[in-house]
Amino acid sequence: MEDIEFASIRLNGEIKPISDKGYSKNPIADYDADGDMEFMVKFSRKEISRLLEKGDDVPVTITGQMKSSKALFGETRVTVK
Numbered sequence: 001m002e003d004i005e006f007a008s009i010r011l012n013g014e015i016k017p018i019s020d021k022g023y024s025k026n027p028i029a030d031y032d033a034d035g036d037m038e039f040m041v042k043f044s045r046k047e048i049s050r051l052l053e054k055g056d057d058v059p060v061t062i063t064g065q066m067k068s069s070k071a072l073f074g075e076t077r078v079t080v081k
Contacts (some may be wrong), residue, residue: 017041
């Protein structure tokens with residue numbers, strides 16, 4: 001996880017993660033206390049609401065790059081109200 005290029009991360013190819021010191025300085029931690037490390041980024045709710053349509057099954061993608069230049073990709077579906 002340390003090899004992820006924070007500046008390359010995008011939500012749906014457009015929205016950059018919030019880059020305040022609390023998240024971008026050390027985004028790797030065991031956030032849910034299950035013993036596994038997670039890489040957390042957060043996005044502006046205001047920007048998300050402008051980009052995503054309202055609905056119960058809205059597709060969301062996360063893209064980015066590793067320091068090795070390998071691509072990073074994830075997708076899920078969310079409810080947007």
